[in-house]
Amino acid sequence: MDIRQRVQKSSQSPSARSPLQHYYQPAPDRNLPRLGLLSWLTIFAYIAVVQFTSRHIASHLPDPWPSSQHGDTRDLTRFSEDRALQHLIVLTSFRPRTVGTDGNDRFAARYIIKEAEAIKKKASPVHRVEIDHQVVSGSFRLAFLGFNNAYQDVHNVLVRIGPVDADSNRTLLVNCHFDAAIGVDGASDDLAQCVSMLEVLTVLSQRGTLPANLLFLFNGAEESILQGSHGFVTQHPWAKDITAFINLEAAGSGGRDALFQTGPKHPWLVRAYSRVPYPCGNSMGEEIFQSGVIPSDTDFRIFRDHGQLPGVDIAYVENGYIYHTHYDTIDQITRGTLQRSGENLLALIYGILTSPEFYDLENCVTCASDSAVYYDFLGLTFIMYSYFTGLVVNYFFAVTASLAILLELQREIRDARALFPDVPILKGVVCGVLVVLTSWTLPVAVSGGLGYAVSLLAPMSWFARPVLSVALYAVPAVGVVFALHTGLFGYRDMVSIPLALKESLVYYLTGLVWIVILVGMTVKGLTSAFVPLFFVAAPIPLRFIWLHMQPTVRKDVVAFVMAHLICLALPTVFGLYVLTSAMEVFVPIFGRTGSELNPDVALAVLVAGITVLVGGYYSSLIEVTEKWVAWLIVKFSAVLFVSTVLVVAFSSVGFPYSSPPGPLVPKRLAMQHFHRETFNRNGTLTSSDNGVWIVPLDFQGVSPINLGQVFDTTPEEVQKRTEPMRHDLLYYGLPFIYPMMEHLKHHQVVKVPEMASVPYQPNVKKLDEQVLDHEGNWRTHRITLSAQLVDHSNVYLSPLSHCFLLAWNLTADVPMQGPISRDQQSFFVFLVAGYNPKKPVYEKVFWLDVRCGSGSSRASAASGVVEVGVVNHFLTVSSPLMDDLLKRMPAWVSTIHWINSLHLHLF
Numbered sequence: 001m002d003i004r005q006r007v008q009k010s011s012q013s014p015s016a017r018s019p020l021q022h023y024y025q026p027a028p029d030r031n032l033p034r035l036g037l038l039s040w041l042t043i044f045a046y047i048a049v050v051q052f053t054s055r056h057i058a059s060h061l062p063d064p065w066p067s068s069q070h071g072d073t074r075d076l077t078r079f080s081e082d083r084a085l086q087h088l089i090v091l092t093s094f095r096p097r098t099v100g101t102d103g104n105d106r107f108a109a110r111y112i113i114k115e116a117e118a119i120k121k122k123a124s125p126v127h128r129v130e131i132d133h134q135v136v137s138g139s140f141r142l143a144f145l146g147f148n149n150a151y152q153d154v155h156n157v158l159v160r161i162g163p164v165d166a167d168s169n170r171t172l173l174v175n176c177h178f179d180a181a182i183g184v185d186g187a188s189d190d191l192a193q194c195v196s197m198l199e200v201l202t203v204l205s206q207r208g209t210l211p212a213n214l215l216f217l218f219n220g221a222e223e224s225i226l227q228g229s230h231g232f233v234t235q236h237p238w239a240k241d242i243t244a245f246i247n248l249e250a251a252g253s254g255g256r257d258a259l260f261q262t263g264p265k266h267p268w269l270v271r272a273y274s275r276v277p278y279p280c281g282n283s284m285g286e287e288i289f290q291s292g293v294i295p296s297d298t299d300f301r302i303f304r305d306h307g308q309l310p311g312v313d314i315a316y317v318e319n320g321y322i323y324h325t326h327y328d329t330i331d332q333i334t335r336g337t338l339q340r341s342g343e344n345l346l347a348l349i350y351g352i353l354t355s356p357e358f359y360d361l362e363n364c365v366t367c368a369s370d371s372a373v374y375y376d377f378l379g380l381t382f383i384m385y386s387y388f389t390g391l392v393v394n395y396f397f398a399v400t401a402s403l404a405i406l407l408e409l410q411r412e413i414r415d416a417r418a419l420f421p422d423v424p425i426l427k428g429v430v431c432g433v434l435v436v437l438t439s440w441t442l443p444v445a446v447s448g449g450l451g452y453a454v455s456l457l458a459p460m461s462w463f464a465r466p467v468l469s470v471a472l473y474a475v476p477a478v479g480v481v482f483a484l485h486t487g488l489f490g491y492r493d494m495v496s497i498p499l500a501l502k503e504s505l506v507y508y509l510t511g512l513v514w515i516v517i518l519v520g521m522t523v524k525g526l527t528s529a530f531v532p533l534f535f536v537a538a539p540i541p542l543r544f545i546w547l548h549m550q551p552t553v554r555k556d557v558v559a560f561v562m563a564h565l566i567c568l569a570l571p572t573v574f575g576l577y578v579l580t581s582a583m584e585v586f587v588p589i590f591g592r593t594g595s596e597l598n599p600d601v602a603l604a605v606l607v608a609g610i611t612v613l614v615g616g617y618y619s620s621l622i623e624v625t626e627k628w629v630a631w632l633i634v635k636f637s638a639v640l641f642v643s644t645v646l647v648v649a650f651s652s653v654g655f656p657y658s659s660p661p662g663p664l665v666p667k668r669l670a671m672q673h674f675h676r677e678t679f680n681r682n683g684t685l686t687s688s689d690n691g692v693w694i695v696p697l698d699f700q701g702v703s704p705i706n707l708g709q710v711f712d713t714t715p716e717e718v719q720k721r722t723e724p725m726r727h728d729l730l731y732y733g734l735p736f737i738y739p740m741m742e743h744l745k746h747h748q749v750v751k752v753p754e755m756a757s758v759p760y761q762p763n764v765k766k767l768d769e770q771v772l773d774h775e776g777n778w779r780t781h782r783i784t785l786s787a788q789l790v791d792h793s794n795v796y797l798s799p800l801s802h803c804f805l806l807a808w809n810l811t812a813d814v815p816m817q818g819p820i821s822r823d824q825q826s827f828f829v830f831l832v833a834g835y836n837p838k839k840p841v842y843e844k845v846f847w848l849d850v851r852c853g854s855g856s857s858r859a860s861a862a863s864g865v866v867e868v869g870v871v872n873h874f875l876t877v878s879s880p881l882m883d884d885l886l887k888r889m890p891a892w893v894s895t896i897h898w899i900n901s902l903h904l905h906l907f
Contacts, residue, residue: 033557034499035625040633043618046565047572054577058379059256059318061336062278062343076122076206079199079342081335087115087195088338092187092330096876097180099224100791104179105155105835109133112178112218115198116159123161123205132158132238135834136231139811140306144297145225146818147739148811148827153834154221156228159201160238162213170359171213171238172352173245173309174200174345175229175299177222182875182896186223187330188316189323193248194218196342203346211353215242222299224792224832225738229299233307243361244269244352245311246345247300252588253328254337255318256379257344260285261300266310267372268358270384272351273312274374276344279382281314282375282578284528285585294589310361310368312348316341320588325894327664373527378577387527394522394529398515401540405508405515408544412504428497431488432505439484439619440513443477444608450476451604454645459700460599461654464665466587468654469607471644477608479637481615485622486630499624506620511540513616531578535571539617542567561621568617579610592668592697595746599699656700657892666894667705668697673756673882673897674735678904681864683766690755691723692885693734694748701746710888711750723749730798731826735871735902737794739819739828754881756899760841762870763788764903767845777853780806781865783907784847790840792873795829803852803865810846864906873900 064081090111097104113133120129137152157178160171176193180186197216204210215238221228233239244266248257259281262270273279288294300313316337322328352358357367374384385393413429454461454472462468485506514535521529546563583606590599622630648654658665672693678686696702708715726733734749768784787795799805801824805815810829818828833842850865875898878886882897889895 033555033560033624035557035561035621035629037626037629037632039557039561039621040625040629042561043565043621047576047614050573051576051580054378054573055580058280058577058581060379061255061334062339064335064339076202079203079339079346081337081339081342083202084195084199084338084342085330087198088187088191088330088333091178091191091195092185095180095185096183097178097186098182098792098875099151099154099179099221099227099832100835101876102835102837104220108178109155109157109218109220112157112194112198116157116201119159119198119202119205124207126164126209127205128160128162128164128166129205130160132160132236134158134232134236136228136235138227138231138234139813140230140234141811141813141816142225143816144301145738145740146816146828148813148816148818148829149225149227149230150811150829151221151224151227151231151832151834153836154224154227154231154832155834156220156232156236157218158232158236158238159216159218160213161201161204161210161216163209163211166213169213169241170243171215171241172349172358173215173217173242173303173311174248174349175217175219175245175303176248177219177228177299179220179223179228181223181324182898184324184326184896185329187328188253188333189250189328190222190248192254192316192333192338193250193341196338196345197248199338199342200345200349204349212358213241214349214353219299221832221834225830226297226299226302227832229302230306233303233309239307242307242309243358245303245307245309246348246352247298247303247311247313248341248345249298249300249313249315251294251296251323251585252316252318252320253322254316254333256280256316257314257337257341258285258317259312259314259374260289260317261298261313262286262372262374263310263368264304265368265371266357267370267384267386268355268367269310269312269352270372270374272355273348274382274384275351276347276382278340278344278379279376280379282528282530283371283373284375284531284578285582287526287528288582294585314341314344317585320585321591321663321665323588324592324896325666325668327666327894332664371527373530375530375578377574387525390527390529391522394518394533397533397537398519398522401511401536402515404540404544405511408547409504409508412501428501429505432502432509435484435488436506436509436513436619438488439481440612440616442484443480443612444605446480447473447477447604447608448601450641451600451602452598454604454648455598455600455699457645458649458654460590460656460698461648462603463587463591463599463656464658464663465653466583468644468648469583469587469603471640472648473604473607474611475637475644476641477611478615479634479641481612481619482622482630482637483634485619486625486627486634502623503620506623507543507617508540510616510620511536531575534574535613535616538570539567560624564618564621571617572614575610575614579613583607583610590698591666593699594740595696595699595701597699655704659891666892667700669705669889669893669895670695670697671882671885671895671897672735673752673754673879673899674902675756675758675900676733676735676902676904678729678733679764679906681906683905690752692750692752692881694750696746702748705890705893707748707750710885712884712888718750721751723751730867730869730904731796731828733902733904735794735873735900736796736828737792737871737873738830739796752881754879756879756881756901758872758874758899758901759877760788760790760872761901762793762872762903764868764870764905766907769907772849778851779853780849780851782847782849783866784845785868785907786843786845787870788841788872789831789833789844789870790842790872790874791833791835792875793831793844794871794873795831795846795868796827796871797848797866797868798824798826799850799866800824800852800864803850805866806849806851808846808848866907867904868907869902869904871900871902874898 094103094107134156139150219228303309371387373390376382518532657667707718764787770782772780
């Protein structure tokens with residue numbers, strides 16, 4: 001007897017109606033249980049509780065271990081946050097700590113050496129402890145930033161500890177940097193990691209014999225763009241013994257330390273990390289960071305590219321609002337932060353030193369042949385497997401889930417056709433595909449458009465209160481999804497499709513979308529394919545089993561909703577944890593991404609995308625929801641969005657910044673008081689002026705700062721004194737410290753009469769000019785120049801249109817072209833010098849080989865061959881004008897400020 005005969009037989013008696021017939025009632029039939037308002041309130045509450053609970057569990061920090069027990073007895077064999085904090089208090093007192101200051105190159109370096117000497121004296125006799133103070137000079141090219149980097153006399157402190165009777169010099173490197181960014185204490189970035197290293201060194205020196213050498217590199221020049229690590233790995237004799245490295249960094253202030261870069265490849269390093277007590281990190285974060293989306297970099301690049309070494313990169317990532325601001329102080333580091341990172345570091349060191357791969361890396365053909373897929377689950381456990389294993393797992397679940405979907409849909413469609421032969425099932429399936437695809441794309445597009453509209457009324461209104469992004473961008477996405485499913489599935493051929501089939505269609509078609517994403521990411525070689533794997537491997541098999549074991553469960557609304565939530569529990573928990581963790585990192589970053597990226601649009605797309613991704617399966621429940629409830633949710637979403645926009649646009653709730661006593665959410669600003677002089681080919685001064693260059697680091701530009709109040713005048717007067725872009729001058733005639741031209745279009749130069757009284761002018765002079773060769777109309781000119789430089793200086797140059805640069809002696813490498821200025825070839829050199837009290841200024845003699853072609857050599861000589869600009873930056877010096885401006889700056893602004901002098905010449 002086929003299914004149609006069974007249904008006809010059972011229909012002879014109303015009491016004998018089969019569960020299957022009830023299951024496939026047409027949509028207009030109100031006898032099928034529907035989800036009401038209480039059901040959806042329960043679902044939304046469940047998602048909110050999952051989000052809150054997962055974040056609370058994941059952000060847990062251990063209790064700091066005291067520095068003493070049983071009176072005065074000190075246990076030096078266990079990591080103590082209290083002891084590490086004592087180092088941190090001392091080191092943060094040395095300020096400023098940019099390269100070239102005595103606070104960094106003298107006092108901080110000496111303190112670390114002194115503490116290392118004390119550790120050496122108390123070390124167990126089974127250890128050999130060696131200390132070295134490296135002062136190094138060099139140069140290299142930074143392709144990712146587009147400039148040439150040169151340094152001299154920067155400081156590194158090295159402490160090597162190993163067994164007395166070691167058979168080899170095989171060494172694990174652990175690196176931090178003790179220098180700080182301009183004008184900040186750098187308690188988190190990166191002194192917190194340095195003091196953890198000091199305490200770990202203390203602990204190891206009191207324990208038993210190490211299986212190999214450990215080298216602790218206290219790097220004194222990272223913020224000057226990775227110079228200290230380059231000097232060590234390319235020039236120090238101990239560098240040749242390094243087998244692998246651990247780099248310790250910070251992109252926030254305390255909290256969890258996360259693994260965010262590994263390799264390249266070398267999954268055994270991730271396996272070693274998996275054994276730390278508080279694991280955190282995933283390979284999705286690694287792929288995001290290495291894509292260049294995050295405006296930052298670490299010494300990992302130097303060890304990887306210049307040292308050809310494998311390693312791991314670990315950093316504090318929470319509370320990025322105060323990263324590289326004057327708020328990065330010791331009191332912002334949460335208790336338990338150092339205890340967590342120190343215990344993790346100890347475990348990771350032992351994990352690497354006890355890995356067999358560490359001792360046979362040169363002969364290990366499989367060590368660097370594969371990448372690692374890795375992720376933590378709420379910080380409770382850490383999962384890792386090789387990329388090849390990931391391929392097998394991903395394709396297995398993709399195929400298995402696809403078969404389950406096809407079998408289940410085939411059965412349900414066949415049964416629906418048998419029960420309701422007049423219903424256009426196939427048309428309904430096609431419409432279902434369109435609805436699902438639209439519900440994945442339209443909400444994101446709508447939220448992106450709303451983000452643009454909100455940015456016109458209240459830009460970055462969510463910055464200080466990220467929870468507002470839920471009402472602004474997640475809620476409209478939910479409303480659009482409800483409207484799509486309720487509206488489109490209620491028209492024409494879809495109105496008569498059985499409700500149960502509608503629900504199954506949406507659920508399984510959502511699963512197919514996830515399968516396509518999983519396969520696509522796997523084909524692209526992305527290790528972050530583990531995220532869609534969770535949305536394929538759990539919801540589809542569990543539902544398949546559930547429907548076969550309990551085919552009539554849909555008759556009970558409570559049982560149906562609970563079963564649905566159970567099927568989606570794992571992807572909901574993990575998806576919210578991973579994706580919202582990414583958002584917690586990105587929201588503070590929007591405060592320093594420059595003025596060209598609209599963060600409202602970017603955040604709207606991100607939040608709506610997370611909502612659609614995590615909520616995709618839940619949208620199937622809309623098909624079995626009372627229509628009035630669904631439309632009520634749509635209306636509520638619209639009202640909540642409009643109300644939130646009105647609140648953020650017309651009240652202080654939407655103000656994006658805050659200062660003490662509230663949360664620390666500052667607006668970032670760089671201010672330079674500069675003196676500028678231009679000279680013609682004869683060395684004659686052609687112009688001299690002064691200005692204040694204001695560089696806002698976020699999308700709002702100078703707004704909402706009232707520059708009239710800051711300059712103690714009217715906004716109109718400030719506008720009159722604002723200089724337009726000087727396209728006639730090299731690099732727009734501005735004293736760049738880094739050539740970030742593409743991010744700074746909304747900056748402002750206010751001309752001022754007050755001169756920036758810099759201690760030393762560049763005083764660029766031409767010492768000699770020779771013609772090295774002459775071939776037809778081409779001549780090579782060697783121009784020898786001298787300039788007075790300070791601890792932070794720049795040289796940028798641009799050959800004229802009929803010339804090009806062949807060589808120089810500013811760096812050891814071939815000159816790398818920088819950002820294009822005025823459609824001409826340009827070059828940018830960043831020069832840094834360590835602290836020298838006897839020579840705060842030094843003379844730099846350099847030559848340029850410029851090849852020119854012209855119909856007349858006299859014409860070439862008369863017009864010049866190259867433009868040269870030299871800037872001296874005085875990062876620790878202010879001016880009376882700057883001090884007055886800062887006093888009138890709003891409290892919610894965090895500025896880095898200095899004075900400088902720029903000379904522009906034609907030679």
